[in-house]
Amino acid sequence: MASVLASGALLAPPAQAAWTNGLAVQGAKVQVCKVPLGDGDLRVRVRLDNRGAQHAHIGSVYRVRGEQRTEARVRAASGKMSGTKALRVKRGDQVGVGFEEVTGEGLGGTMTRSSISRC
Numbered sequence: 001m002a003s004v005l006a007s008g009a010l011l012a013p014p015a016q017a018a019w020t021n022g023l024a025v026q027g028a029k030v031q032v033c034k035v036p037l038g039d040g041d042l043r044v045r046v047r048l049d050n051r052g053a054q055h056a057h058i059g060s061v062y063r064v065r066g067e068q069r070t071e072a073r074v075r076a077a078s079g080k081m082s083g084t085k086a087l088r089v090k091r092g093d094q095v096g097v098g099f100e101e102v103t104g105e106g107l108g109g110t111m112t113r114s115s116i117s118r119c
């Protein structure tokens with residue numbers, strides 16, 4: 001019984017362990033995770049952990065395919081966690097995360113696919 005309790009105490013809940021912090025700004029974290037779909041394609045999920053922030057923010061995951069940029073955005077109020085959205089990323093696409101103030105100012109950058117944790 002003690003070994004069962006000890007092993008459970010050492011493991012983080014799966015929902016907590018699966019997310020990669022893409023950006024952390026002003027107490028907010030834009031977090032992503034990936035689901036392999038086959039043939040090198042991924043579904044990349046995004047959420048915004050805004051529990052440490054003083055006001056609302058917007059987080060996003062985006063892909064760049066040639067000249068085209070596609071984005072999935074989530075928003076969370078101060079002290080809240082957003083819902084999740086997902087974006088399909090094909091082999092050869094660039095993937096990145098963004099962070100915005102609700103007034104429009106923002107920042108972001110690309111990530112390597114291998115740096116994103118599996119969901």
